[in-house]
Amino acid sequence: MFSSYLLSSLVWMPIGFGFLHIIFNSYKLSESLAKIFSLAFNIPLIYLGILLYQQFDSNNPAFQLTERFAWMPFLNADYYLGVDGISMPLILLTLLLTPAALLAGFNSSKGKYSNYAGMLFLLEGMMIGVFLSLDALLFYFFWEALLIPMFLIIGIWGGPQRIYATLKFFLYTFFGSIFMLIALIYLYIKSGSYAIESFYGLPLTETSQFWIFLAFFIAFAIKIPMWPVHTWLPDAHVEAPTGGSVILAAVLLKMGGYGFLRFSLPIVPQASADLSMVVIVLSLIAITYIAFVALVQSDVKKLIAYSSIAHMGFVTLGIFSIFHIDSFDLSLLAIQGGMFQMISHGLISGAMFFAIGVLYDRLHSRNIADFGGVINAMPKFAALFVFFGFANIGLPGTSGFVGEFFVILATFAVHPLVSILAGTTLVFGASYTLWMIKRSIWGEPSSIRIENLKPMDLRESLVLIFLAIGVLALGIWPAMLTDLTSASLTELIQRLGL
């Protein structure tokens, strides 16, 4: 039944579930029933994910399983979905992390779980929509619309300063999207269609390439986020509830990286090449500068948020390095590194935010100084937390290593200094992560409340163990991801004429 409209099902089924949950809420469905429903709804979604994985041909670089209908004929806009090696892993990531975010809200949704789950399902459907849309207008629709549930999640279930954080988030993303929309309209005027493929290879002058690149760049750089347009992220994370942080860090940020791969590079290759050095420098600033800032954070969520920015620096560094690498293999290595980093960071940061949520639910604090000696009361939690800490550091054997390793190896071809500066993450990443772990996990219990922490329950352990297995699996056998993306990324590099 789903196989002919597989992609549509992946987009609309979660959205339908989302609305169902909102209806449940107005019919005062009991909390526990809502929880059961929200988990049960994930079963068909995961099944769709498996179907997608089976039907996807990783040797074919083109868009697959496409669905196309006329949507707004007067604008020549189609309802057009398709999947390729770039979007495929991001969809799987979304499908896997949404249940984690749902489970994170079981005890912290302020008695409004049904609505919370509704928002998350809406978000899930629209995120998948972003990754699957091959029509620019449809893409833009999802891109903007998913901000509504995200704002609501932060605004309703967030911390005390949520209004400030939401405003900042809104200002930033709105500012970014506006320019993207203008660029999309301009491209439509030039090509006569909103299909993204029709934008590829348009004969654009150098000036217009420059402006279009800039418009896209602002949108994607804010989203991913890059230095210096990153300051919304720490605030948004700090105020967001655990589940919101998980989705924000794990999936939402990746829309920026996806945008670079789907829009900036293939549509305006000349401008991308011309300005790539600027992006490389900004990425290096993100990797080094942000590490210093992360080191001095006293709020553990802010620390992880800053570490996310530094890690996403590897994504942009990997993607834009390809313009400065002569060897095809090393170019592919760089862009594969960036791509891998997106998925890996999704799992690791999702797990980290979830783990912090576990502590926050018990201690109602995010201040590192309020933790200390957690291992004494919660040894299993401590083991998993230290594991994810080391994944965050990029220890070989975990997925965190692969992307950074690829990018550091490949960027030596850009310039030795690029590779050395990127490599400083080995030292700085270890410094801020281990210092945080030392202050929060090790040591004597710092207070009575730490001594009396109750151990993880089944729900919490399952989520963390499940994510840990993912992190390990990708670290031990990265081929399962790189083989998936290889054909599409190879084609992208060839399209750029590199």
Add this chain to the structure above:
Amino acid sequence: MHLLLSLIFIPLLMSILVGVFGDFISKRLSHVLTILGVLISFICSIMLLNDFLITQQTQDILLFNWSIIGEIEFQIGFLVDSLSLAMASMITFVSLMVHIYTIGYMEHDEGYKRFFSYISLFTFSMLMLIFSNNLLQLFFGWEAVGLVSYLLIGFWFKKPSAINANMKAFIVNRVGDLGFIIGIAIIVYYTGSLHLGEIFSQLTSIEGQLISILPSSSWHAVTVASICLFIGAMGKSAQMPLHVWLPDSMEGPTPISALIHAATMVTAGIFLIARMSPLIELSSIALSFILIIGSLTAFFMGLLGLVQNDIKRVIAYSTLSQLGYMTAALGVSAYSVGVYHLITHGFFKALLFLGAGSVIIALHHEQDIRQMGGLRKKLPITYITFLIGTLSLIGFPGFSGFFSKDTLLEAVHLSEQGGSHLSYYLLLMGVLITTLYSMRLLFLVFYGSYRSTHYPLAKVHETPWVVTLPLLLLAIPSIFLGGLIIDPMIMGGYFSGAIFVSPENQSLQEFIDIYHGVIEFIIHAFVASPAIYLMLLGILISWLIWYKNYSLPKQFASLIKMLETVFKNKYYFDYLYENIFSLNIIRLGKMLHKWVDAHLIDSVFVLGSARTVQQISSKTRQLHTGDLTQVALIFFVLLVIFTAFWIS
């Protein structure tokens, strides 16, 4: 293949079993399982070594493709050759001894099972490292042993000093790893491969290439790559100035000080350079650099051993100094001698550490040597074995360490590498220093009168057999191994298939030519080298000072006093790193956060633009009401302006 896989993966399996299911199994089963695992590992490595000695065949085995990017193959696989088998036999044996010893040492510890799980995991990681046939897996093992070292130094996680030390160890090692990873990047850039065999066959494509890191200067790629790899080795093998973590690592339980921080992990750097010998040989600048760093470490770190009062820290500085010796051997292209000393050192240093641990538990966790003394009657087995370890360490004729150290000194002596003269004298002085701190330790712990005030001598008695058995078993190779293997390993070219030395660096050949058996080697040492006399002088001086308690002449004492302040402060390295380096990095971080993130970006740009939007919208508010309309209006106006701009 099956032997090899069991050799490497059975310790991992046991570690996982005990680590994950620790709650469901007894203490007894946890040590039985892990010891069995390491025992199988040891037997397999002996069998493989035996096969190798018969067939002389090097095997290069692919396990699986980790990831293939374009033409670059990232693989997991094994290289079974003379070097890896020699290392594996030593590692699995010492690991087995340490496993058995742990039963006694950790008997009453809460983390008993966790400890066994960790040391088995360590054994696996170390084996992955040494058997690797490529740089990716080598780096994996490299970091994995670092992780286990971190976990074990901080094993007693309630102790503030332990959790400081483990963080320091990991971060300092990571500074070295930065060098290592850049070294890998250079090699991949020029050769397009991570596979060791591929790399060595492609070395012509890296030779003669220039790299310019800073615009004004350019370096030979081989030199930069070699030095980068060596920086990695400096971290792991604790060479100056990246040595600061090793003395602090003594915060961990003693069995791991013996296994990880003396016999195995810290020698990974030496192994790496020996493994990469075909590359290193191409750069004489890198070789000189290695030589100088090694001999400086050997000399200066040995001196620090003289002023330590913690029994484990004396041995830790001794380890630093001995690692310096091995490094110096690498610097004169005598890789095989470096590895030879690595192996003999592995046995006698593990013996010394375990002996120290035996003293520590006999005295109920007392580590201060000022609280010891006269223990030889009370702890006869510990005393005898400790004495054997000490004699081996100072290079007493006939003992294991004598052969390796003397060969090493000869190699440096005969070398014409830049800096080898200075190094030779530093290393010779090192022999005197080694004897001084070793004999001081021996005299203060086992001779004289018992000095402790809070633990009565009557309560001191010999440790249980699980502790003394490993001591005895380690004492045997500490005496005989050096003399037994010098013939095949150094003179007979055992390493010829694994280690490459370019013809102009074959300085040791001269020495090999005049070698005629072990006895003549000993005689030759008396005739040809001052080392043995320096060692005897050292014994005499320490006997006078620490046994006979002769006090020094006044003028001399004040000089010693001054030096002692410098030594006690460990040449101010820690002060430099902690108070100047780390503190300012944190200061910089706070500054950037406050001034750039909070003030410049947020207040000026973001909220500044927010204010501007507000000002504009407050004007539009006169026309419209409701937020959404405002937004739509601004949106629309901007849209029109920009579209107009582009279309025109």
